[in-house]
Amino acid sequence: xxxxxxxxxxxxxxxxxxxxxxxxxxxxxxxxxxxxxxxxxxxxxxxxxxxxxxxxxxxxxxxxxxxxxxxxxxxxxxxxxxxxxxxxxxxxxxxxxxxxxxxxxxxxxxxxxxxxxxxxxxxxxxxxxxxxxxxxxxxxxxxxxxxxxxxxxxxxxxxxxxxxxxxxxxxxxxxxxxxxxxxxxxxxxxxxxxxxxxxxxxxxxxxxxxxxxxxxxxxxxxxxxxxxxxxxxxxxxxxxxxxxxxxxxxxxxxxxxxxxxxxxxxxxxxxxxxxxxxxxxxxxxxxx
Amino acid sequence: xxxxxxxxxxxxxxxxxxxxxxxxxxxxxxxxxxxxxxxxxxxxxxxxxxxxxxxxxxxxxxxxxxxxxxxxxxxxxxxxxxxxxxxxxxxxxxxxxxxxxxxxxxxxxxxxxxxxxxxxxxxxxxxxxxxxxxxxxxxxxxxxxxxxxxxxxxxxxxxxxxxxxxxxxxxxxxxxxxxxxxxxxxxxxxxxxxxxxxxxxxxxxxxxxxxxxxxxxxxxxxxxxxxxxxxxxxxxxxxxxxxxxxxxxxxxxxxxxxxxxxxxxxxxxxxxxxxxxxxxxxxxxxxxxxxxxxxxxxxxxxxxxxxxxxxxxxxxxxxxxx
Numbered sequence: 093x094x095x096x097x098x099x100x101x102x103x104x105x106x107x108x109x110x111x112x113x114x115x116x117x118x119x120x121x122x123x124x125x126x127x128x129x130x131x132x133x134x135x136x137x138x139x140x141x142x143x144x145x146x147x148x149x150x151x152x153x154x155x156x157x158x159x160x161x162x163x164x165x166x167x168x169x170x171x172x173x174x175x176x177x178x179x180x181x182x183x184x185x186x187x188x189x190x191x192x193x194x195x196x197x198x199x200x201x202x203x204x205x206x207x208x209x210x211x212x213x214x215x216x217x218x219x220x221x222x223x224x225x226x227x228x229x230x231x232x233x234x235x236x237x238x239x240x241x242x243x244x245x246x247x248x249x250x251x252x253x254x255x256x257x258x259x260x261x262x263x264x265x266x267x268x269x270x271x272x273x274x275x276x277x278x279x280x281x282x283x284x285x286x287x288x289x290x291x292x293x294x295x296x297x298x299x300x301x302x303x304x305x306x307x308x309x310x311x312x313x314x315x316x317x318x319x320x321x322x323x324x325x326x327x328x329x330x331x332x333x334x335x336x337x338x339x340x341x342x343x344x345x346x347x348x349x350x351x352x353x354x355x356x357x358x359x360x361x362x363x364x365x366x367x368x369x370x371x372x373x374x375x376x377x378x379x380x
Numbered sequence: 381x382x383x384x385x386x387x388x389x390x391x392x393x394x395x396x397x398x399x400x401x402x403x404x405x406x407x408x409x410x411x412x413x414x415x416x417x418x419x420x421x422x423x424x425x426x427x428x429x430x431x432x433x434x435x436x437x438x439x440x441x442x443x444x445x446x447x448x449x450x451x452x453x454x455x456x457x458x459x460x461x462x463x464x465x466x467x468x469x470x471x472x473x474x475x476x477x478x479x480x481x482x483x484x485x486x487x488x489x490x491x492x493x494x495x496x497x498x499x500x501x502x503x504x505x506x507x508x509x510x511x512x513x514x515x516x517x518x519x520x521x522x523x524x525x526x527x528x529x530x531x532x533x534x535x536x537x538x539x540x541x542x543x544x545x546x547x548x549x550x551x552x553x554x555x556x557x558x559x560x561x562x563x564x565x566x567x568x569x570x571x572x573x574x575x576x577x578x579x580x581x582x583x584x585x586x587x588x589x590x591x592x593x594x595x596x597x598x599x600x601x602x603x604x605x606x607x608x609x610x611x612x613x614x615x616x617x618x619x620x621x622x623x624x625x626x627x628x629x630x631x632x633x634x635x636x637x638x639x640x641x642x643x644x645x646x647x648x649x650x651x652x653x654x655x656x657x658x659x660x661x662x663x664x665x666x667x668x669x670x671x672x673x674x675x676x677x678x679x680x681x682x683x684x685x686x687x688x689x690x691x692x693x694x695x696x697x698x699x700x701x702x
Contacts, residue, residue, distance in 0.1 A: 105499060105501070108492070108496065112507075112508045114569065118530060119514070119526065122522075125529060137535040137537060138529040138537040138540070180419075184419065184420065185417045185421070187413075188414070196414075200417060206428070207427070207429070209686055209689065210682045212434060214654075214661060214670065215437065215667050215671040216431035220434070236427070245420060270410070298519070299518075301638070306658075321638065351526070358517045362514075362517055
């Protein structure tokens with residue numbers, strides 16, 4: 093029965109392959125160019141296969157004057173601390189909102205929902221952060237905007253709603269308190285949705301440069317993305333200063349190498365979480 | 381005295397609507413639950429509610445010393461914005477670009493999800509999904525350098541190809557005309573994998589017996605797609621899309637600011653409300669003017685979000701988020 097469709101099957105595979113190539117090629121170019129010598133880039137442009145190979149850009153990234161390791165450390169700290177806080181907050185709130193015995197759950201849901209559909213905007217956000225002292229420190233990268241998203245809380249709530257109520261009842265009969273039920277019975281069951289929101293939060297922390305653009309002026313607290321964002325103007329400044337010197341530092345390859353270093357951990361982590369987060373996303377967002 | 385059943389139900393009804401003692405009783409009885417929700421509620425209060433009074437500075441001549449109680453100037457900031465040509469430019473760019481982003485990503489993702497669903501080679505399916513999902517996780521800053529690598533006038537891969545085929549190199553970064561297409565392609569590149577994976581999981585959730593019945597009735601592959609897959613996929617896909625349409629007045633700041641940066645020659649087509657609010661704030665140092673633009677965005681944005689959510693709830697009650 094299926095054999096009749098081998099031609100259409102081949103066609104489908106071909107079209108999907110083309111889309112996959114469309115998605116992959118630009119990143120491949122970034123990866124390959126990061127290993128090219130500066131001369132090769134000037135002569136041949138950005139390519140998928142460098143004419144001359146060099147690891148100079150990567151070596152320079154970790155030499156003594158490089159700002160990359162420091163920015164990396166800022167990003168790692170804010171991502172870990174922020175994601176942990178965000179996931180705990182979302183799980184706890186989502187749990188309460190999923191409990192039928194909580195009388196104010198609908199009122200609370202509305203309270204969160206309102207902030208999703210009406211936002212005061214950038215300026216009040218900035219003023220509040222200033223008032224809270226969230227400028228020019230690591231907290232400015234952790235607290236504002238990223239630490240709690242009602243959408244993720246709704247994912248948790250919708251997921252927990254699918255858990256049969258008899259579990260809670262049997263927990264109560266066994267003498268467990270509400271906190272015990274939340275953290276020893278429901279928490280392990282919520283692994284797929286927790287993996288999903290962990291990934292969401294971690295990615296938004298890792299990729300965020302907005303907080304740094306708005307709130308951080310000191311280079312000491314630049315996260316990786318902000319460093320990368322500024323690298324363009326900084327590199328052209330350096331190469332302007334170094335005109336006349338025969339040895340120009342690698343500029344294009346350095347940009348590309350920093351890009352690759354920036355996405356490195358995501359590549360490492362995401363195949364493991366991919367399975368979970370599709371599942372959690374579907375159960376949470378697309379009920380029945 | 382006889383007990384009237386109607387008044388009896390009234391009384392129980394009143395008992396359900398808690399008075400102040402009832403509220404306290406409920407807070408004590410479920411105290412653990414309310415302690416659990418407290419951090420999120422507090423955070424939301426600070427960023428979602430304390431921010432609201434600050435909107436008043438749209439009507440003031442803001443001074444950092446006097447803060448929210450600065451000198452009142454009425455609608456002056458709004459007049460300034462709406463008299464400038466930027467009002468029309470940023471509104472148009474935001475609406476048109478977002479609309480095209482949503483519709484084209486939606487359509488292409490549905491097509492891709494249907495194609496993925498036809499693929500029998502499991503290994504190929506998994507690898508291609510992983511590859512196509514990848515751009516979703518990459519930051520816009522990295523994407524901006526990737527784009528430069530493609531479009532740079534002298535060294536860009538695309539320009540090298542154009543020159544190699546005998547054409548003349550195109551100076552993309554100073555030619556606004558190309559940028560609607562470039563931004564849309566970029567958007568599709570980043571989101572097609574992600575969106576189609578979600579749609580695909582909806583498709584795989586469809587009851588297999590429907591397809592068997594259709595096969596027995598002599599339906600071909602295309603017919604089952606047309607009469608089973610699409611009708612069952614569209615409600616979910618539409619509700620997700622409708623939600624996005626609601627946010628059409630909010631540009632993706634991270635995307636636009638990373639890709640366009642401060643490139644003045646591209647602003648006529650690529651300046652959106654969010655980047656404009658930011659630029660007004662950072663460059664003029666006038667929070668009041670920026671707040672006036674922000675308030676315009678908040679109010680129109682709210683109307684659109686509220687409208688689309690209401691519509692979504694009406695059309696697909698089972699899919700409602702709230």
